[in-house]
Amino acid sequence: MNALERMQEQLKEEIKQAxxxxxxxxxxxxxxxxxxxxxxxxxxxxxxxMAMQLTRIARKNPxxxxxxxxxxxxxxxAHIKEIEVAGPGFINFFIDRxxxxxxxxxxxxxxxxxxxxDTGKGEKVLVEFVSANPTGSLHLGHAxxxxxxxxxxxxxxxxxxxxxxxxxxxxxxxxxxxMALSLEARYLEALGQEAEFPEDGYRxxxxxxxxKKLAEEEGDRLVSMEREERLAFLREYGLKQLxxxxxxxxxxxxxxxxxxxxxxxxxxxxxxxxxxxxxxxxGETFEKDGALWLKSSQYGDDKDRVLVKQDGTNTYLTPDIAxxxxxxxxxxxxxxxxFGADHHGYIPRMRAAMEALGYDPDKMTxxxxxxxxxxxxxxxxxxxxxxxxxxxxxxxxEEVGVDATRYIFAMRSxxxxxDFDMDLAVSQSNENPVFYVQYAHARINSVFRQAExxxxxxxxxxxxxxxxxxxxxxxxxxxxxxxxGEVATAADxxxxxxxxxxxxxxATQLHSYYNAxxxxxxxxxxxxxxxxxxxxxxxxxxxxxxxxxxxxxKQM
RNA sequence: GUCCCAGUAGCUCAGUUGGAUAGAGCAACGGUCUUCUAAACCGUUGGUCGGGGGUUCGAAUCCCUCCUGGGACGCCA
Numbered sequence: 315m316n317a318l319e320r321m322q323e324q325l326k327e328e329i330k331q332a333x334x335x336x337x338x339x340x341x342x343x344x345x346x347x348x349x350x351x352x353x354x355x356x357x358x359x360x361x362x363x364m365a366m367q368l369t370r371i372a373r374k375n376p377x378x379x380x381x382x383x384x385x386x387x388x389x390x391x392a393h394i395k396e397i398e399v400a401g402p403g404f405i406n407f408f409i410d411r412x413x414x415x416x417x418x419x420x421x422x423x424x425x426x427x428x429x430x431x432d433t434g435k436g437e438k439v440l441v442e443f444v445s446a447n448p449t450g451s452l453h454l455g456h457a458x459x460x461x462x463x464x465x466x467x468x469x470x471x472x473x474x475x476x477x478x479x480x481x482x483x484x485x486x487x488x489x490x491x492x493m494a495l496s497l498e499a500r501y502l503e504a505l506g507q508e509a510e511f512p513e514d515g516y517r518x519x520x521x522x523x524x525x526k527k528l529a530e531e532e533g534d535r536l537v538s539m540e541r542e543e544r545l546a547f548l549r550e551y552g553l554k555q556l557x558x559x560x561x562x563x564x565x566x567x568x569x570x571x572x573x574x575x576x577x578x579x580x581x582x583x584x585x586x587x588x589x590x591x592x593x594x595x596x597g598e599t600f601e602k603d604g605a606l607w608l609k610s611s612q613y614g615d616d617k618d619r620v621l622v623k624q625d626g627t628n629t630y631l632t633p634d635i636a637x638x639x640x641x642x643x644x645x646x647x648x649x650x651x652x653f654g655a656d657h658h659g660y661i662p663r664m665r666a667a668m669e670a671l672g673y674d675p676d677k678m679t680x681x682x683x684x685x686x687x688x689x690x691x692x693x694x695x696x697x698x699x700x701x702x703x704x705x706x707x708x709x710x711x712e713e714v715g716v717d718a719t720r721y722i723f724a725m726r727s728x729x730x731x732x733d734f735d736m737d738l739a740v741s742q743s744n745e746n747p748v749f750y751v752q753y754a755h756a757r758i759n760s761v762f763r764q765a766e767x768x769x770x771x772x773x774x775x776x777x778x779x780x781x782x783x784x785x786x787x788x789x790x791x792x793x794x795x796x797x798x799g800e801v802a803t804a805a806d807x808x809x810x811x812x813x814x815x816x817x818x819x820x821a822t823q824l825h826s827y828y829n830a831x832x833x834x835x836x837x838x839x840x841x842x843x844x845x846x847x848x849x850x851x852x853x854x855x856x857x858x859x860x861x862x863x864x865x866x867x868k869q870m
Numbered sequence: 871g872u873c874c875c876a877g878u879a880g881c882u883c884a885g886u887u888g889g890a891u892a893g894a895g896c897a898a899c900g901g902u903c904u905u906c907u908a909a910a911c912c913g914u915u916g917g918u919c920g921g922g923g924g925u926u927c928g929a930a931u932c933c934c935u936c937c938u939g940g941g942a943c944g945c946c947a
Contacts, residue, residue: 623945829911
């Protein structure tokens with residue numbers, strides 16, 4: 315807990331005691347004390363709405379209640395300089411802001427650890443994301459999901475959750491057979507033979523390339539094989555090539571996973587058959603039209619779902635249920651699934667399935683990422699599944715860069731539709747938020763280079779800090795103090811974009827301060843104090859950028 | 871038709887989970903470099919928070935209803 319948070323906690327306690335002592339409410343009635351940072355600076359550093367919340371309990375008008383609370387607060391203890399009752403009954407607190415310089419010492423001491431908290435209490439969390447089928451390259455939607463998932467994991471990790479990142483590989487279904495068929499056609503084409511391309515085949519460039527590669531490596535050896543033998547070979551070969559490619563691309567994108575969970579492994583272990591058996595034993599299934607159905611409509615789903623088809627094979631849902639059961643069995647406290655909006659219909663049926671198995675469906679949460687529209691040259695870039703023409707993650711990394719791509723995907727709320735303007739993302743101008751934040755970091759480092767040239771050493775002497783008296787300096791201190799709480803809130807609400815927003819605001823304050831005040835000046839004490847402040851800002855920018863997986867350059 | 875997401879300044883989006891006079895970037899207009907990086911800063915203009923009802927001290931935020939845009943509604947995955 316840092317200086318700012320300690321201050322808030324003490325103040326909350328003071329408020330609570332004042333309410334109790336004044337007899338406005340008893341222990342059981344008193345609502346949780348809420349402190350907020352008012353939008354208007356004139357309304358103080360913190361404000362509470364306690365008086366308004368107590369109107370019904372205390373049966374007095376809020377301003378009267380507020381006055382009574384104010385009288386009971388020990389200002390010394392809570393580092394309060396001034397208190398006022400305002401508006402309909404707000405109590406505004408003006409803190410002794412010089413106390414905030416403690417934040418600098420804490421940042422200095424914590425270094426890269428500053429921002430980490432234990433609010434998650436080591437809760438075991440599984441986050442499954444990307445999980446793209448190994449039938450082609452990662453496209454735009456995966457890129458967004460990967461960025462949001464990775465940043466969420468980083469943020470939750472920093473907030474003290476025990477996070478496991480997982481990628482589910484759909485390597486067993488129909489789509490893999492289709493991949494093999496598509497690859498077969500591409501392979502034969504590469505050998506100059508006639509080949510009919512399957513109607514619903516995957517037309518991406520990647521499979522064409524793999525077909526060529528295979529032809530080079532194996533020649534026409536596969537042509538003489540039995541059809542099924544050949545397809546089995548193609549399936550293994552294509553799967554490996556495609557998965558390796560996905561792993562490589564994600565690594566370049568700075569996204570790594572703890573587990574790559576294979577669907578096939580669920581078949582091999584018998585987990586798929588087992589889950590069908592369990593559901594049936596629990597009386598959660600029924601037979602109709604020669605198929606086996608799950609009674610999912612009893613658990614809030616629109617309709618019942620087929621588990622085993624007429625032909626005896628499973629639907630996609632069955633192994634997925636086995637997979638999610640496996641997640642529960644591994645003992646996670648929270649199971650987070652990040653999906654694209656096109657799969658949101660899947661949520662009620664999976665919740666239903668888990669409930670049918672006797673698990674608590676509320677342990678499982680779904681984060682839905684909305685669609686991305688890509689603009690280039692002011693025009694919408696069209697995607698076509700039919701022709702396999704789509705902008706891929708690799709394209710974005712090459713044309714926009716990893717920093718900007720990750721930043722832009724992470725900056726928006728996951729459930730907002732996103733317009734990705736490629737021209738803006740690459741522009742080296744003030745329109746580009748990525749550079750704006752990175753520049754703030756580089757700028758500070760530039761000041762340190764200047765200081766070094768002038769032979770100024772940063773002494774870590776806390777007695778210098780009282781030289782910080784400017785309004786903007788206190789604002790910066792307060793902002794720095796808010797960082798750990800901001801990360802924790804982002805984690806608790808699964809809103810990674812809040813961290814990006816915070817960084818942008820911090821960068822704005824830094825730029826503004828930089829333009830208004832000289833850091834290196836004639837007064838050595840003041841210079842030292844300001845250098846210490848800047849050093850802390852740089853540290854927080856760096857820590858924050860690291861959470862979103864973006865570099866913090868020392869020079870631009 | 872049913873379900874999910876969204877609708878806030880000309881454009882792209884925030885909005886501390888119900889708080890005080892709704893914010894930022896871009897665009898438009900006007901300023902700031904002989905001094906630590908002007909990829910920056912300062913100022914001005916710009917709003918029936920999609921419409922209408924309701925809940926209460928108080929609503930962009932919660933409830934109902936309607937409108938618009940996007941997505942999903944297979945024994946495909």
